[in-house]
Amino acid sequence: MYILYGGDFTRAPLVQWVLEEGKVRYELRKIDILNGEHRSAEFLAINPAGLVPVLITPEGEALYEVAALMLCLAERHQLTELAPAVTDPDWGLFLSTVFHIAADIQSEMKRFHYPHRFSLRRDDDAGVQDLAKSTVLSRLKIMNTRLALRGPYVLGPRFSLADFYLSFWIAYLDRQMVCEQLPSIARLYELVRSRPSATPYIEETERAADAYAAMMKKHPGGVIA
Ligand SMILES: N[C@@H](CCC(=O)N[C@@H](CS)C(=O)NCC(=O)O)C(=O)O
Numbered sequence: 001m002y003i004l005y006g007g008d009f010t011r012a013p014l015v016q017w018v019l020e021e022g023k024v025r026y027e028l029r030k031i032d033i034l035n036g037e038h039r040s041a042e043f044l045a046i047n048p049a050g051l052v053p054v055l056i057t058p059e060g061e062a063l064y065e066v067a068a069l070m071l072c073l074a075e076r077h078q079l080t081e082l083a084p085a086v087t088d089p090d091w092g093l094f095l096s097t098v099f100h101i102a103a104d105i106q107s108e109m110k111r112f113h114y115p116h117r118f119s120l121r122r123d124d125d126a127g128v129q130d131l132a133k134s135t136v137l138s139r140l141k142i143m144n145t146r147l148a149l150r151g152p153y154v155l156g157p158r159f160s161l162a163d164f165y166l167s168f169w170i171a172y173l174d175r176q177m178v179c180e181q182l183p184s185i186a187r188l189y190e191l192v193r194s195r196p197s198a199t200p201y202i203e204e205t206e207r208a209a210d211a212y213a214a215m216m217k218k219h220p221g222g223v224i225a
Contacts, residue, residue, distance in 0.1 A: 002026040003056040005046065009033060009208055011106075012053035014168055015069045017201050018161060022077040033224060067102035070161055082161040090155045097154045097162045100139075105169055108136040113212070116222045125221045136173075140182050147184035152191055159195070167192040171205040172212075 002019065006012025007030040019026045031037045031052050038050045047054045047064050055069045056062050063069055074083035084090040111118050111132035115125040143166075147154070154162040170178055170189045179186045193202045215223045 001058055003029060005029050005031050005043070005052055005054040005056075007031040007033060007037075007052060009212055010052040011066045011168065013201050013205060014066050014165060015053050015055060015073070017164060017198065018070045018073045018079070018082065021082055021197060022073060022079045024073065024077055036225075065102070066106075067098050067165070070165065071098065074161060079161075081159075084155070084160065090158065090160075094155060094160055094162055097143075098165060100143075101162070101165050101169065104139055105136060105166075108132045108139070109169055109172060112136070113216070114222050114224065116225075122221055137177075137181065140185060144182045144184045147188060151184050152187050154188075159192075163188055163192050164198055164201075167198070167202055168205055171202055172209040 002024065004012060004015055004019065004026050006016060006028055010031070010033060012028075016026075016028065018024075031043060033052060037043060038047075038052055044050055046056075046062050049064065051064060053066055053069065054062055054064050055073075063072065071083060073079070080088075084094050088094075109132070112129050115128035115132075116122065118128045119125065150156050153159050154166065166185070167189050170185060178189065189202075192198050212223065
């Protein structure tokens with residue numbers, strides 16, 4: 001059986017959704033990142049980088065990096081309806097989108113939520129956030145243009161976990177802004193959100209995003225040290 005270390009305000013639901021989609025047995029262990037549990041000796045023994053999520057495989061290996069966890073599960077359990085096979089002509093575009101979200105979208109979301117880690121001067125925090133916001137927007141605009149030409153999903157007519165991955169992060173953005181400035185992404189988001197297996201995850205992510213935004217208002221420099 002797999003063990004997934006996740007918890008509130010983490011990206012672990014992305015992995016949990018893949019596990020559920022694949023009807024793969026797992027146990028969820030919650031880590032309270034708001035109270036620093038990810039820096040406890042117990043958790044650092046599992047992931048020395050102190051980051052969530054972590055997936056322990058049935059063989060006992062501790063894996064991290066959310067995109068890798070999703071891809072690894074899809075491959076190990078042959079979830080070809082979530083991820084095209086290596087031999088599939090869609091594989092290249094699929095992989096390139098997943099890597100783009102992991103490397104270029106998530107990283108800016110992190111910069112937005114943890115501005116204090118990206119400058120030594122607290123006066124810079126708002127500027128770091130503004131830059132992160134505008135970088136995310138310009139990257140998403142490029143994706144929006146591609147979806148307008150070849151949508152509604154990342155792989156055109158075919159849903160994949162790349163759409164769920166993108167939607168998870170879209171849930172953290174201002175919904176009106178997404179509708180107005182990223183209409184093709186807004187369409188993809190609504191399609192993903194209306195999938196019965198995705199609906200509870202996206203709704204929960206929207207609630208988490210709203211709650212996190214409220215906490216950020218009180219602690220503009222970052223909720224987690
Ligand atoms: N690149 C990692 C980043 C993981 C990450 O930053 N997770 C957040 C929760 S979503 C976390 O552990 N935050 C605690 C911290 O940065 O101190 C991934 O994509 O899995």
